Amino acid sequence: MPSGTLLYAQSGGVTAVINATASAVIQTARKRKVKVLAARDGILGVLREQLIDTSKESIADIRALAHTPGGAFGSCRLKLKSLEEDRAKYERLIDVFRAHDVRWFLYNGGNDSADTALKVSRLAAEYDYPLHCIGVPKTIDNDLALTDCSPGFGSAAKYTAVSVREAALDVAAMAETSTKVFIYEAMGRHAGWLAASAGLAGEGPDQAPHLILLPERTFDEADFLAKAKSTVERVGYCVVVASEGIRDADGRFIADAGGRTDSFGHKQLGGVASHLAGRVQDTLGYKVHWALPDYLQRSARHLASRTDLEHAQAVGTAAVEYALDGMNAMMPVIVRTADAPYAWKVEAAPLSKIANKEKTLPAGFIRRDGYGITAKARAYLGPLIHGEAPPPYGADGLPRYVTLKNVAVPALLAPWHE
Known part of the structure; x- marks a missing residue:
């Protein structure tokens, strides 16, 4: 022992x-x-x-x-x-x-x-x-x-792909008289892995997500708006997945929440979907809905x-x-x-x-136009979301999770002062 x-x-x-x-x-x-x-x-x-x-x-x-x-x-x-x-x-x-x-x-x-x-x-x-x-x-x-x-990534990727596929069906049903553009915001400060996983929700240019905005590619607002407009005209609606970490040509985050930083010194992000929704509505005149799943992406056991x-x-x-x-x-x-x-x-x-070290999305995983994923990306991402592992459910219809007692060990040293 x-x-x-x-x-x-x-x-x-x-x-x-x-x-x-x-x-x-x-x-x-x-x-x-x-x-x-x-x-x-x-x-x-x-x-x-x-x-x-x-x-x-x-x-x-x-x-x-x-x-x-x-x-x-x-x-x-x-x-x-x-x-x-x-x-x-x-x-x-x-x-x-x-x-x-x-x-x-x-x-x-x-x-x-x-x-x-x-x-x-x-x-x-x-x-x-x-x-x-x-x-x-x-x-x-x-x-x-x-x-x-x-x-941790595979489950968040599965949640993202499933959520985007389900939301896309909703948008498609309402597009004739209501929402034309739906924007889903994915976590990812410098690496677009989670946003890229949304690409598993559909295949081909007419299946959602139609546009994926990745931090590995510089965000060009004019080009994005043109792509969204042409997609709506061709398909009838447009589903966009935007990584929270996308930046403009000057390297500035599109979503910069007041310039605040966290304890790691990272810019506090969140809100890129809201920002893009406003730009689409103001510029193109489409009715837009957006979603910020935030913690839901990492807690969806x-x-x-x-x-x-x-x-x-x-x-x-x-x-x-x-x-x-x-x-x-x-x-x-x-x-x-x-x-x-x-x-x-x-x-x-x-x-x-x-x-x-930081592993970003390889260039070979990003579609040539910068707005989607390649076959190589699908081959890599696909297996990571395979299989189900649902928690047990109780009579109340909710998952049965555990809360530990977390009994403390007696302290042996003098208190630490920060």
Whole structure:
């Protein structure tokens, strides 16, 4: 039986299947007779020494995490700076690890989280503290390097494609006397993976979505309006999917919510669909409807992809095995071995080659006119939304999700002051 405890933390925006990863982590560690602590509200909980004893949870509740959305232990957006700039915070992390005999640290997040796990591993080595740090992939943006896809993306992509297909049927039914243009806003700051997944909703120029606006292509308003007009004249209506991160020729976000920034220093986006709807209505005179699904894209566990769920569970299991087997500064990644039939496996990749890297939509995935996806994109995206994994439903007709007890571990250090 290995000596020490394993600490698991969730980071950044949660996904429909991040708790499935947590469930796999805890179950795998229990099989190896290792105690798992979870940080309340991510890395912030480690700094505050607010840790949760997962051994207090029943196995039934831990298994139920696999079909429960959200972040069971709480997540946070807290970007740690360099080891030099934020050394006091990193040293506090090491102090907390020492106090609770944490020998394995699993950080479940995206690019910034991979960077943090890498820095923590380096500081632990500097202090000669025996700690194995493993980054665990998660993001609906699908922008992590080295991994074929990011757990969380497949379910958000499925939700997007289904929502666009269903909304398009509604628009088509009403177009003669009502809505001519419908605009759906997809998450995606710099990478258009989620917007591109909407392309799975239809095939051919006359099937929705007719226009996809991707951050990898400069937004040209005049060209967009002309394309929307010609689509309405040809098809009778136009369904547009716009990534929140589209920019103009000067590099400015089309949707810039008052210039605010989040804790990672990113521009606070949201509202591009509303903006475009106004421009279409004012310029072309069409009746327009728009939708901002926002959190719905990442919380829709009822529409999760079976493939995505299996990915999320597999990386959780592998992360524990890597850590307990002595790996450090690594991440379990998805490796695709075939498109049709789809086949994949999990391999270890160094955090140094993942941290702060960003994988954008390849040029070969974007249609020549810039407003749609190619056959290559369909071959890549299609398998990721395959399969259903619905949660159990109760007599009230609603999904039966679990809420953990989240029993706190007594603090052993002096309170941390930010």
